[in-house]
Amino acid sequence: MSETAKPPVRKGLPGRRAEAARNDGIILAAAREVFLADPGAPIAAVAERAGVGIGALYRRYASKEVLLRTLCLDGLRRYNTEAEAALNNPDDWQALVEFLYRVVDADVHSLTVRLAGTFTPSDEFAPEVRRSGELNERILSRAKQSGRLREGVTIADLGLILESCAAVNLPDAERTSVLRHRVLALVIDGLATTGELPGPPPQPGEFAHRWRAASRT
Template sequence: MSESLPGRKAQAARNDGLILDAARAVFLADPGAPISAVAERAGVGISALYRRYPSKEVLLRTLCYEGLRKYCTLGSAALEVPDGWAGLVRFLESVVDADVHSLTVRLAGAFAPDESILPDVRRAGEIAASLVRRAHESGRLRADVGASDLSLVLEACSAVALPDPVRTVELRRRTLALLIAGMESGGPELPGPPPAPGEFAGRWEYRGKR
């Protein structure tokens, strides 16, 4: 898209893409890393980075909000799949492959959320509920699995992280396949209730500058 923009705007768009890609890599490895590490990895000057993101908190917030919007985009696409069970499986696989959840979890508490994210938070909840409802209607998803259980599945997959990125992807997909098999109807009763609304909310309490 930057090719269609004139001069400085095209360069700014390219820099922004480089900065966000670098920030994902840097902060996934270490959320406490300095913003200068992002500039170095992106190959841009620190002044260019600060022109776009005036503080580390703004950059972290942008990354996390982009992750949530990606989650919503993937969920909306999965809702277009006619079969409810297949749609749920596609959603989980696409979120794990896009590595959306691990970034969100890593950044929780590293910045102060603002109200601009609330529509996307509500949308994400609605999408998860719709995916689970459709999967239940298909008869394939066990009755005691709720929408909040999707967070447990995605967190389990994001916890798999090795130095080898290829092997990490393989093992995350294997983990997801095992979990999906356990979500199908016919298995023994699950222990305890699913996560309650807001049960994970404490992680988003801002812990101050890092």
């Protein structure tokens, strides 16, 4: 697992709550490794990777779907955290660049590429999705104000870029990170150039069908 994919440390929690938070982080980290490698893996594989009993895992997550949902919701929240951090950059163009690097390093789009359609998103996702939309708009608007963003680039285009970087995946995590940065550097040059883009941009909701759960194991 890369450094960026480690579960967040929750500070200041007392006793049992702190232990529960640590255990939860261990389970989610194990679930990420297991399900990104094989979305069809059984929940028992997560328990084994996390080093916990299957009963303990089921007490926290009632089913594989609940675990997948929690894992992806955690990824969406991480996306929003990285976007908010990038917006602190006072340079309008660099805020976009920083955002792209932060999200690629957080590797949240691997969850989209591998796990979309394996569960049904719950109502908990709605406020985070709205928040990500607001943050995306702010980042793109500032990039346009900088005068450096290529004409016609949309928020959906940024999503395609991030998913393309997530598709670079080698057994060596460090090499994967280097190659993802290489791809991103090439793409950023393309974002700052001129010239008409081929075809219309991705349309709103064009990729939403992926999140409608198909048959689940």
